[in-house]
Structure formats: structure tokens, C-alpha cells
Amino acid sequence: MGTRDYPLDRVRNFGIIAHIDAGKTTTSERVLFYTGSQHKIGEVHEGETTTDWMEQERERGITITSAAITCFWTPTGEADKKDTSKKIRFNVIDTPGHIDFTIEVKRSLRVLDGAVVVFDGVAGVEPQSETNWRYADEGKVPRICFINKLDRTGASFERSYASILDRLTKDAVRMQVPIGEEGDHNGVVDLLTREAVYFEGEMGGTVRRDSTIPENLKADVEKYRAELIEKIVSEDDAMMSSYLDGVEPSLVDLKKTLRKAVIDNKIVPVYAGSALKNKGVQLVLDAVVEYLPSPLDLPPTKGINPDTGEEVFRKASDDEPFSALVFKLQTDPFVGALSFFRVYSGKIEAGSYVYNASTGVKERLGRIVRLQADKREEVKEVFTGEIAAAVGLKEAKTSNTLADEANPMILEVIKAPDPVVSMRIEPKTKADQERMGMALKKLSDEDPSFRVTSDAETMETIIAGMGELHLEILVDRMKREFNVDANTGRPQVAYRETILKEADANVKYIKQTGGKGQYGHVSIKIRPMEPVEPGVKLKNNVKRDAHFEFINNIKGGVIPQEYIPAVEKGIKEAMERGIVAGFKMEDISVDLIDGSSHDVDSSEIAFKIAASQAFKEAAAKAKPVLLEPIMKVEIVVPEKFMGDITGHVTSKRGAIDSIDDRGMAKSINAKVPLSEMFGYTTALRSMTEGRGVMAMEFDHYEVVPQNVAQDIIAARK
Incomplete structure (x- = not known):
């Protein structure tokens, strides 16, 4: 067996997560550009991005599946960019922001050590930001925030930062102050070093630091710098004591204490910039290196021995027995079935046999590839802390643990949410019928939140998922990737029953x-x-x-x-x-x-x-009753439409929770039955002259009112 080409302390596994349209994929493209992984910047609005590599993703301008990318970064302070000993290996996952693809976010957070959370500088915290934050909290994932799009009209770093403190965490702290906003945004001030930072040259590739801070920002810089340092020293008693005696800690000590606090989820650093205008991204990458954990910084991975039921622990070391988690299956148009996995301990060679501890099956690991979105680099061996994809594992499913047969362990599984929308599907021709079964199996293997069942009475095939868009895209993929033409019925609500x-x-x-x-x-x-x-x-x-x-x-x-x-x-x-x-x-x-x-x-x-x-x-x-899914809905509209929209939501059996200011617009937060929300996006557009936007996610099940239940029961007979 070989040896690793990168020490484990210079590896960072992190995800880029956000609400839809916060600029997450554009940020990912800048990461690729600045790390030298691609020579031309792809833009979402031109359908050219590397991480959005499925056809539908490029057409729709949204990210559907998490693209896994390996790239290398030399921190901006290093003078010799060619010195490979200074490079850090990034394994980056770009995740979807649309609520229908939440399972992708959950899966990527399960195998990552940290996350960069991207916010729209105009909108601040949005519904999917809150959902993703909750998932990161569940997984105790250390985070860095990037308030993006500060070049846009209506952008406000302060307002967005306040929304993070108010709606997500009181532990957030400014690391920077933007130099100008909207059309005047042209850099940031680094609060720790008291330097103005500008991004110059082609695509903002040259980072220039200047000790002269713009006059109009000096007072704010001193005020916010004091807040930042107080937040950091409060995490270390000795440092706090000397700080109270008037001794400011050194920059090295401040960064060291901040790093520990971020890894322990006690502080969340907040950065500023505009990915589209090539401002601020390099400093976020520096922060990933300085403050997010390497696999060595995290506690040993916990699992269960399938033979004894006892808890077992694995340290992040190539010398430990092999253990890895399969977190995603994907059908690749060129090499076939790919099983993405994260190695927690040990190492494995291509061509060797691997034991699936979840199923008890042993399989040959044919080829191993490392991904740059849709480009593949074949590798002979993968080590602890790496993310790669295996070609041709037939039995592996999402959440399976691959392990050393002599020292088996099963890692915690990725739980898929239950679907809330279903629809009937039937093939158009006999040829389609033969292909449809295989296509549905492959798609449900890839996506645990997509379920396929058969109605015992009608013998119809029923597909179920997390929303209309989710099912629409899967039917679209059947046609493009598997050449299956199918007719679908109207979306149906996944009602449930219980007793009182x-x-x-x-x-x-x-x-x-x-x-x-x-x-x-x-x-x-x-x-x-x-x-x-x-x-x-x-x-x-x-x-x-x-x-x-x-x-x-x-x-x-x-x-x-x-x-x-x-x-x-x-x-x-x-x-x-x-x-x-x-x-x-x-x-x-x-x-x-x-x-x-x-x-x-x-x-x-x-x-x-x-x-x-x-x-x-x-x-x-x-006392049996019918239950229906209730959705948490946020509708953002210009103020003049607020009355019409709140009335409309109420008419759909919705309950308004709150109405908040969102820049020049109003954010209406409500709980509404899913059955009332089909096709609502179209209705919203027509009621708001195309200016209203909506996001919704499943919240809970609730008893259906008697008058509504009677209609549902009658329709089933």
C-alpha cells in the first residue's frame, strides 16, 4: 500500500450551503477558479457552471445533487504560491438550496467536517437557511458565514448580520466590515489585522492589503474589533484575565483561540463580499483553513460492532481499521454507477475487496475516482479523511458502512424524511414499461427521499417525494437519462390516519x-x-x-x-x-x-x-381521524400586495405566524395545509405582477377538519 500525498492536518472537508438564489453555486465556481481547478469562470445565469452538471440544473439555474469536488488552496498570505508544502486539500460539496432537495443537504452535512453558509446580502436569513442551520446544529457541524451579493441594490451587511443573530445564533461575530455597499462595494476591512483588503486584477485574483483604512469606517472598525476580541477572549480564562489588565493578546493567540471556539461550535465567524463581483471569496477560503477543522481536530468516529452490538470508536488515522460511509449513489453517463463515500479511518486500494458491514456482503472495489464535478480523476488508493467515488459497487446503498471485515463497525445512518407528495405514473408504450422499472429502481437507490410503491387495488405505480419540483425533475430525468416516456397523474397529498x-x-x-x-x-x-x-x-x-x-x-x-x-x-x-x-x-x-x-x-x-x-x-x-401535512411557508412580496396575499393565505386554511420586514418587502410566515398549496407559485406570480417569491417545507401532520375530511373520504370511494 502507498502513502498519502497530503498530511491529514492539511485536509478540509466542507460544504457550501444556503437558501436557493443566495449565490451559493457562484461562490463554488469562484472557489474552483481561485484554487486553479478551472481556467474560466462559469456563471449560473449563462448555464456554464461546473458544479451544476446535470442538464436540468443548468437549465433551471438551481443545484439539485451535491457535486463533490477536490481542489487545492494556498492561503493568500503565502508569498510562494508554487510551494506545495503550503497547499491545503479541499474536498468541497455544493448542496442544493431548494427545499425539495433537503436530503442532499442532510447527506452532505453527515460526511463533512465544516460548512460555509452563504446568505443573500439583501434578503438575509431565509427559510431554507434556517432549515439547513438546524441540520448543521443536529450534526454539530462548525460553520463560517459569508454574506454575499453586497453589490446588489438594497444590500445591507448590518441588516443581514442582525438577521443571523436574531434567527440563527447569538454566537455569530463580524470578522470584517464591508468597504461600501451596493454599487460602491469594493473591498472589506479585516477587523483582526486592521487592514483594508482589495481584490484587483483579472477576476479579482490579486488580494491587496492596505494598512490605511477609509476614514469613514475607522470608528466602526475600532468598535466592532473590540466586540470581536472580547468574544474571542471570553473563551479562554487566562487570555480574558490579561485582556482585562489591558494586555491585548497577539494575533497568533487570538486566531488559535478562535479556531478552537469555532470547532467547538461556540463562535461563528461572519465574512462579507460579492462572489459575482469577485470580492471576498479568497478570505473565506483562508478562514476555512484557519478556523474549520481538519479530520484530526474532531473526536473519534463512533459506530456499533454488528457482531456484538457494542460501541466502537475509530481515530482519524490511516493505521486504524478501514471504515467509510456511503453517502450518495449517482448514475454517471460515462462510467455507470458511482457510490460516493467518506473514509473515516484506515485506507483502501482500488481492486481490493470491501466488506459492507450494513448488509454483510463482500464486494470487489473496482475503480476509485475523485471528482471535479463531472470530470473524473482515477486514483489507486484513498486514505482517512478523503471523499471519493467507487465505480461498480452493486450492493452498496446510501447510508451503508464499508468496513474492515475483521474489525467491522456500522456508522450512524442518514435518515431520509418521509415523502409528502405522491403521483400516479404509467409508461406511454410497452417499450417504456420495460425501461421504467429499472429507471425507478436506480432513481430510488440514488435518492432515499424518493419512494416507489404499487397500489394493491389498482396495480398502478405510485411515486412519492418531497414536493412537486422533486417529482417533476425525477420524471424529467427518466426521460433524459433512461429514455422513458411516462404519463403522470395530478400530485396527491400523502394523507395519514391515526387514533385519538x-x-x-x-x-x-x-x-x-x-x-x-x-x-x-x-x-x-x-x-x-x-x-x-x-x-x-x-x-x-x-x-x-x-x-x-x-x-x-x-x-x-x-x-x-x-x-x-x-x-x-x-x-x-x-x-x-x-x-x-x-x-x-x-x-x-x-x-x-x-x-x-x-x-x-x-x-x-x-x-x-x-x-x-x-x-x-x-x-x-x-376515534380514527385523517391527518394532513402542514407546510411552513414564507412568502416575500412588495408591501403593496401584503393585504391581498395574507387574505389569500387565510382563505386557504392558512394560519399567519408573523409578518416581518425584509428590506423594502414584507415576509409573510404561515402554516398552510399542503393540499391548498399545489400550483401556488403560479397564482402568487399573477397576484404580485411576478414579484412575489415563495418557499415552503414540511412542518407537521394535523387532524383534517371534518368538512374537508368528508370530501377526501368521498373521493377515495
């Missing part, structure tokens, strides 16, 4: 024929499922997942142990088609309290049928 009170049922299933009969007898009690605090250890007789709890309270073996799984299976199958309108039932706790068996006639099938019948009987008495 406790009920019980006692059912005997007896069937006597000429030979061996059937006998199964169960007595159950069902109730609405109560939430459980995370980390609470369940009793041995309790099985629980996100939406179902099964409690086995059988005493004295009145139902033999071998039939208990059949009882649970019968109940779960009955829950697949609810009794109100045939929608899936959720959030129910089932207590198996009694029953009986027959030495000769009892069987798994008899107990399964008895349990299914008992559940339906109990559910009918437990």
Missing part, C-alpha cells in the same frame, strides 16, 4: 377444514403513541420505531413466543390501509395483553390474520 383515544379488541380466528384447521386468538389494547425522550432505554418487551410501538405483555406463554412476530406483522399490515379512507396509519401504540393457542391448529398465518382483524376492530372504536 384508547380501545381494545378480542378476536379468535378459527377455520376448520377437512384436514388441519387454523386457530389464532389475540386480545389487544391500542392507544395514541406517547413521545419518548431521546436516549431513554426501552423495556425488553417494547419495540418502537418513529410511528409505531408494540408491547408484548403475554404472560405464561398463552401465545407461544414463535407466534409473537406474526401478531406484530399482522398489525403492521393492517396499519398500511387505514379504516377512515385507506391511508397509512401512524403514531399508534399496540399492547398485546392476552390470547390463546391450539397445539395442532395454531400457525403463524392464523395469528397474523387474528391480529389484523383485532387491530381493525379496535381502531374503529378508537
Whole structure:
């Protein structure tokens, strides 16, 4: 085996995340340009970007799948740019900002060590910014903020910074003050060094530092610099003590303390600039090096030994047993199936066998490629802390752990959200029918938030996803990539059913024929499922997942142990088609309290049928209701349209949560049933002369009002 060409402390794995249209992909393109990975800057508005490499991405100007890119950066302060010992390896992932592609953000955050969060300098914090921030909080991902687009009319660094403090975190702190805004934006002041920084030459490629600060900014610089230093020294008692005695720490000590605070998620540095106008991006890259962690800065990776169930830990070292997480599958037009993986420990060579600890399957790792968006570089070996893609792994799925067979471990899985929109799909011709099955399988393998099912009654194929755009793009990909023409039905809401009170049922299933009969007898009690605090250890007789709890309270073996799984299976199958309108039932706790068996006639099938019948009987008495997905909606409109839009939202059964100022516009925040929101973007455009924009995401399920439920039930009959 070979040795790594870059020490681990000079590796940074980070993502670039933002709300749609905050300028994230443009920022990624500048990262590629300044790191020398491409010689021409691609612009989103010209459909030329490297990270947006799918056809639909370039057409729509949005990022759909996370592009993984490896590039190298020499910090701006280094005089000798050709000295390779100063270079830092960046593994960068550009993620989508559109809410329908949230799974891509979750997946990339799972395998990254840090993130650059990009904000629109006009809009500040937007709904998807909050969602992504929440995901980063869940994963304890250290962050740097970049307030972008400060060249735009209406841009305000101060207002955007205030929105970060107000809506995301009180731990944010300015690292810079912009020199001018809107048309006058031409640089920044570095608060730590008290230097004005300008970006000159072709594409702003020359970074010039000047100790002379513009006169009109001097007072602000001193004020905000004092705030920054106080924030940093508050993280170190000894430093704080000497600072209070009037001794300012050295620049080296300030940066060292700030680095530790950022990695510990105690401080979030905020930078300023305009990626489109080539201002500020290089200093963000310097900050990635100075403040975001290398794999060595993070605690050992935790997993479970699949053989013993015990917790195991792996340090970030090439000498540890191999462990890696598959975080994305993608079909590449040139090499076929790609499995993207992040190596947490050890190393692996192309051509060797790899053990899938999640499935117990061993496969040959044919080729390994490193990606620059849609360009591929073949590599012989990958090491700890690297992100690469394997060609031709047939069994690997998203969230599978690849490991050393002699020292297996399973890493924490990436949980996919449940779909909220579904639609019927059918092939146009017989030839399309043959290809459609394969296309749907490949697409659902790639995207865990995309589900494919078959309606048992109508035999129709149903596809489900996170929104209209999500499904529209997947149907579009079927046509482009798999040559499948398909007709789709209207989008349908993913309704659910549940119960509101406790009920019980006692059912005997007896069937006597000429030979061996059937006998199964169960007595159950069902109730609405109560939430459980995370980390609470369940009793041995309790099985629980996100939406179902099964409690086995059988005493004295009145139902033999071998039939208990059949009882649970019968109940779960009955829950697949609810009794109100045939929608899936959720959030129910089932207590198996009694029953009986027959030495000769009892069987798994008899107990399964008895349990299914008992559940339906109990559910009918437990006040069953219909649930609908409620969406968190933000609509931004010019003030003159606010009255019309709030009235319109209310007419759609929406509840207004707040109305906030957003520059010259108003931001209306509301909760609205998904069923009322189909096609709303078109209606909004026509009501606001094309000036209104909207974003929405799933929030929770709620009981459907009786008058609305009656129409839904009638339509299902």
C-alpha cells in the first residue's frame, strides 16, 4: 500500500450551503477558479457552471445533487504560491438550496467536517437557511458565514448580520466590515489585522492589503474589533484575565483561540463580499483553513460492532481499521454507477475487496475516482479523511458502512424524511414499461427521499417525494437519462390516519377444514403513541420505531413466543390501509395483553390474520381521524400586495405566524395545509405582477377538519 500525498492536518472537508438564489453555486465556481481547478469562470445565469452538471440544473439555474469536488488552496498570505508544502486539500460539496432537495443537504452535512453558509446580502436569513442551520446544529457541524451579493441594490451587511443573530445564533461575530455597499462595494476591512483588503486584477485574483483604512469606517472598525476580541477572549480564562489588565493578546493567540471556539461550535465567524463581483471569496477560503477543522481536530468516529452490538470508536488515522460511509449513489453517463463515500479511518486500494458491514456482503472495489464535478480523476488508493467515488459497487446503498471485515463497525445512518407528495405514473408504450422499472429502481437507490410503491387495488405505480419540483425533475430525468416516456397523474397529498383515544379488541380466528384447521386468538389494547425522550432505554418487551410501538405483555406463554412476530406483522399490515379512507396509519401504540393457542391448529398465518382483524376492530372504536401535512411557508412580496396575499393565505386554511420586514418587502410566515398549496407559485406570480417569491417545507401532520375530511373520504370511494 502507498502513502498519502497530503498530511491529514492539511485536509478540509466542507460544504457550501444556503437558501436557493443566495449565490451559493457562484461562490463554488469562484472557489474552483481561485484554487486553479478551472481556467474560466462559469456563471449560473449563462448555464456554464461546473458544479451544476446535470442538464436540468443548468437549465433551471438551481443545484439539485451535491457535486463533490477536490481542489487545492494556498492561503493568500503565502508569498510562494508554487510551494506545495503550503497547499491545503479541499474536498468541497455544493448542496442544493431548494427545499425539495433537503436530503442532499442532510447527506452532505453527515460526511463533512465544516460548512460555509452563504446568505443573500439583501434578503438575509431565509427559510431554507434556517432549515439547513438546524441540520448543521443536529450534526454539530462548525460553520463560517459569508454574506454575499453586497453589490446588489438594497444590500445591507448590518441588516443581514442582525438577521443571523436574531434567527440563527447569538454566537455569530463580524470578522470584517464591508468597504461600501451596493454599487460602491469594493473591498472589506479585516477587523483582526486592521487592514483594508482589495481584490484587483483579472477576476479579482490579486488580494491587496492596505494598512490605511477609509476614514469613514475607522470608528466602526475600532468598535466592532473590540466586540470581536472580547468574544474571542471570553473563551479562554487566562487570555480574558490579561485582556482585562489591558494586555491585548497577539494575533497568533487570538486566531488559535478562535479556531478552537469555532470547532467547538461556540463562535461563528461572519465574512462579507460579492462572489459575482469577485470580492471576498479568497478570505473565506483562508478562514476555512484557519478556523474549520481538519479530520484530526474532531473526536473519534463512533459506530456499533454488528457482531456484538457494542460501541466502537475509530481515530482519524490511516493505521486504524478501514471504515467509510456511503453517502450518495449517482448514475454517471460515462462510467455507470458511482457510490460516493467518506473514509473515516484506515485506507483502501482500488481492486481490493470491501466488506459492507450494513448488509454483510463482500464486494470487489473496482475503480476509485475523485471528482471535479463531472470530470473524473482515477486514483489507486484513498486514505482517512478523503471523499471519493467507487465505480461498480452493486450492493452498496446510501447510508451503508464499508468496513474492515475483521474489525467491522456500522456508522450512524442518514435518515431520509418521509415523502409528502405522491403521483400516479404509467409508461406511454410497452417499450417504456420495460425501461421504467429499472429507471425507478436506480432513481430510488440514488435518492432515499424518493419512494416507489404499487397500489394493491389498482396495480398502478405510485411515486412519492418531497414536493412537486422533486417529482417533476425525477420524471424529467427518466426521460433524459433512461429514455422513458411516462404519463403522470395530478400530485396527491400523502394523507395519514391515526387514533385519538384508547380501545381494545378480542378476536379468535378459527377455520376448520377437512384436514388441519387454523386457530389464532389475540386480545389487544391500542392507544395514541406517547413521545419518548431521546436516549431513554426501552423495556425488553417494547419495540418502537418513529410511528409505531408494540408491547408484548403475554404472560405464561398463552401465545407461544414463535407466534409473537406474526401478531406484530399482522398489525403492521393492517396499519398500511387505514379504516377512515385507506391511508397509512401512524403514531399508534399496540399492547398485546392476552390470547390463546391450539397445539395442532395454531400457525403463524392464523395469528397474523387474528391480529389484523383485532387491530381493525379496535381502531374503529378508537376515534380514527385523517391527518394532513402542514407546510411552513414564507412568502416575500412588495408591501403593496401584503393585504391581498395574507387574505389569500387565510382563505386557504392558512394560519399567519408573523409578518416581518425584509428590506423594502414584507415576509409573510404561515402554516398552510399542503393540499391548498399545489400550483401556488403560479397564482402568487399573477397576484404580485411576478414579484412575489415563495418557499415552503414540511412542518407537521394535523387532524383534517371534518368538512374537508368528508370530501377526501368521498373521493377515495
